[in-house]
Each structure stands twice: as structure tokens, then as C-alpha cells.
Amino acid sequence: MTFEDITSAAATIVERTGRSSHRLALVLGSGLGDYASTLPGAIPIPYSEIPGWPVPTVAGHSGTLYSADVHGPILVLAGRAHMYEGRPLEEVVFGVRVAISAGARTIVLTNAAGGVSESFEAGDLVLISDHLNLTGRNPLTGPNDERLGPRFPDLTDVYSPALRAFAHRTGAAVEVPLGDGVYAWLSGPSYETPAEIRMVKTLGGDLVGMSTVPEAIAARHMGAEVLGISLVTNLAAGISPTPLTHEEVQETALMARERFTRLLDGLLSALS
Numbered sequence: 001m002t003f004e005d006i007t008s009a010a011a012t013i014v015e016r017t018g019r020s021s022h023r024l025a026l027v028l029g030s031g032l033g034d035y036a037s038t039l040p041g042a043i044p045i046p047y048s049e050i051p052g053w054p055v056p057t058v059a060g061h062s063g064t065l066y067s068a069d070v071h072g073p074i075l076v077l078a079g080r081a082h083m084y085e086g087r088p089l090e091e092v093v094f095g096v097r098v099a100i101s102a103g104a105r106t107i108v109l110t111n112a113a114g115g116v117s118e119s120f121e122a123g124d125l126v127l128i129s130d131h132l133n134l135t136g137r138n139p140l141t142g143p144n145d146e147r148l149g150p151r152f153p154d155l156t157d158v159y160s161p162a163l164r165a166f167a168h169r170t171g172a173a174v175e176v177p178l179g180d181g182v183y184a185w186l187s188g189p190s191y192e193t194p195a196e197i198r199m200v201k202t203l204g205g206d207l208v209g210m211s212t213v214p215e216a217i218a219a220r221h222m223g224a225e226v227l228g229i230s231l232v233t234n235l236a237a238g239i240s241p242t243p244l245t246h247e248e249v250q251e252t253a254l255m256a257r258e259r260f261t262r263l264l265d266g267l268l269s270a271l272s
Contacts, residue, residue, distance in 0.1 A: 001090045001091065001097070002145070003147050003148060005051070005052045005094075006052075006094070006097050006098050006101050006148075007101055008051055008052070009052050009053060009101075010098050010101040010102040012045075012049075013045065013050070013067065013075070014102070016043070016045050016049075017043050017073075019067055019069075020103075021102065022067060022074055022075045022099070022102050022103045022104050023072055023105065023272065024105075024106045024107075024108070024271055024272055025075040025076070025096070025099035025102075025106070025107050025108070026075070026077065026108045026110070026264070027077045027095070027096065027107070027108065027215065028076065028077060028078050028080075028110055029080070029110040029111040029112050029211070029253075030111070030249055030253050031233075031249070031250055031252075031253025031254055031257065032257070032260065032261075032264075034078070035076070035078075036064070036066035036068065036076035036078045037078075038261075039074075039076065040068060040069050040070065041067075041068055041069030042067070042076075043067045043068070044064050045064065045067070046063065046064050046065075047063045047064065047079075047095075050065065050098075053094060053098070054087055054091040054094060054095075055081075056079040056080060056081055056082070057085055063079045064078045064079070065077055065095075070268045070272045071269060071272040072272050073103075074104075074272055075102060075104060077095050077099065080095065080211060081094075081095070082189075083135070083187055083188075083210075083214070084187055084188040084210055089137060089138070089141075089214050090139065092139065092214050092215070093214050093215050093218035095215075096109075096215045096218050096219050097148070097222060100222045101222075104224060105223075105224050105225060106163070106224065106271060107215070107216075107219040107224045107225070107226050108228075108229070108264075108267065108271075109219075109226060109229070110230075110231070110260075111209050111212045111230050111231070112209065112230070112231050112249050112252075113126070113207040113208060113230035113231065113232055113233065114191070114192070114207065114208045114209065114232070114233070114235065115207065115232040115235045115236060116197055116200050116201050116205050116206050116208055116236050117181060119179070119206075120206065120207075120232045122232055122233060122234055122252050123231075123233075123252055123255060123256045124179055124231075125176060125179070125229060125231055125259065125260060125263065126178065126181045126206070126207060126229070126231075127159070127164050127167055127180050127181075127227070128181065128182070128183045128207070128212070128228030128230060129164065129180045129181060130183075131158060131159075131182060131183045131184070131185060131213050131216065132183070132184040132185065132205050133185050133213050134185060134200070135213075137187070137214070138214075139217055139218050139221075140153070148222055149221035150221070153220055153221045155220060158216050158226060159227065160225040162225075163225055163226070163227040166270070167227060167229070167263075167267060170263065170266045170267050170270055171266075173266060174262050174263060174266040176259050176262055176263040176266075178229075178263075181205075181207050182205050183207045183208070183209060183212060183228065183230060184203070184207065184208045184209075185209065185214075186208060186209075187210065189210065191236075192208055192236060207230050212228055231253060231256055232252075233250075233252040233253055233256075234252065
């Protein structure tokens with residue numbers, strides 16, 4: 001996707017919503033797709049109606065962009081594209097790049113993750129403090145367009161320490177406990193083997209999943225601040241006593257929905 005593709009899609013959002021700029025963008029992970037429609041002033045735009053925007057094919061990812069008015073215009077991406085769908089990474093990060101082009105300087109990324117750390121249980125909410133990219137893939141590979149960002153962006157603080165501290169204060173205020181952990185990105189779509197989970201644990205990973213990292217890299221490339229939040233929907237292979245299924249992920253997301261949405265309500269209101 002070119003700079004022109006990104007700016008064209010951002011212009012479509014302005015045209016469809018009548019809102020010239022959106023200061024924040026939230027990407028919803030599995031099980032949270034219908035949250036966006038509950039926000040005040042929500043205007044839905046199907047991804048299929050935005051030039052270049054990939055439409056997700058995974059259950060739990062609805063494929064609709066919402067513009068809402070939470071003390072000012074924000075964007076909510078209900079569903080995301082994944083690399084395991086066979087998509088190039090430029091498509092995987094397209095939505096985040098468009099949101100930033102549309103004015104968002106803060107990106108909140110949510111996901112469903114497997115718990116690697118023994119301190120986490122299914123249903124826990126965890127702030128991402130850092131990540132491990134174990135796929136060997138990077139969305140910045142290839143020619144660099146300086147209009148988007150520098151050739152060699154610094155990733156020392158991919159996930160903003162200030163936003164994490166703010167999220168902890170918000171979580172305490174709305175009575176939603178939050179952990180902290182390192183998120184390991186593997187390609188999927190198969191769940192990890194017990195040996196791979198032992199590797200992740202040895203390398204310092206606390207969570208494991210199949211998304212978020214490329215979006216975080218692209219967002220930092222464009223100069224946006226990133227907050228990452230994982231919902232631990234299952235214990236990882238070799239830790240969980242039962243086989244892993246996508247249905248389990250969706251069921252846990254549903255059970256944790258009230259706490260997760262309470263946290264998001266608090267964050268969006270305060271950040272906006």
C-alpha cells in the first residue's frame with residue numbers, strides 16, 4: 001500500500017463521517033467487535049467500502065470501522081486482518097496507518113492472548129510492556145517512504161510507559177486489575193506447541209498471540225503513541241490441561257467482556 005492509498009482511505013473517512021480529524025484509534029480484538037456500536041455518535045463504515053482496506057475473514061472480527069464522539073472524534077476498528085490469512089504485512093497494518101493519517105496520535109491495540117506466565121489466569125487483562133517478534137517478518141521491510149516515517153525507527157518504548165501508567169490509574173479507578181507482560185508474536189494460525197511455549201518463556205515472554213506487533217511497529221514508525229492490552233483467553237500449550245480451541249478464546253472473551261468494556265470506557269473517556 002502506498003502513501004497515496006493511505007491518504008485516500010483517510011479522506012474517505014472524512015467524507016463519510018463529516019469529522020475532519022480523529023485524535024485516537026482503538027483496534028478491537030476477538031470478542032469485542034460489537035463494542036464500537038455502543039459508543040455515542042457511532043457512524044459505521046464497512047471496511048469493504050473504504051478503498052484498499054482488507055476485510056477480515058476470522059470469526060469474532062466484524063470488519064467495520066466506526067467513527068464515534070467520545071469527548072471528541074475517535075476511530076474504532078472492529079476487527080483486524082492477520083498475517084495468517086495469507087495477507088502481506090502492508091495490508092495487516094493498513095488500518096492503523098490510515099487511522100494515524102486521519103489524525104490519531106494515540107493507538108490502543110487490544111487482542112486475545114495465550115497466557116505463558118504462571119502468574120496469569122484465563123480472564124486476566126494485561127498491559128503489554130514490550131514484545132518479542134518471533135515471526136521473522138517486519139512491516140517495514142522494503143522501500144521506505146519518508147512521508148510515513150524514518151528508515152530505522154527506534155523501538156525502545158514501543159508501548160508508551162506514560163500510557164501504561166495512565167492505564168493502571170484508570171484500571172484502579174474503575175476497579176479492573178491490570179497486569180504487565182511481554183507479548184510474543186508468532187505467525188499462527190496453528191496454536192503453539194508446548195516446546196514453542198517453553199522457548200517463549202525462556203526468552204522472557206509472558207503472553208503469546210498472532211497479532212498486534214506489526215501494528216505497533218507501523219504505528220511507532222509513523223510517530224503515534226501505542227498502548228497494548230491483552231485479554232488472557234486461555235493458558236498456552238503445555239500449561240493448559242485441555243486442548244486449545246478458538247471457541248474457548250471467544251467464550252473467555254465473552255465472560256470478560258463486562259470488565260474489558262468498563263476499562264475501555266474509562267480509557268477512551270480520559271484519553272479523549
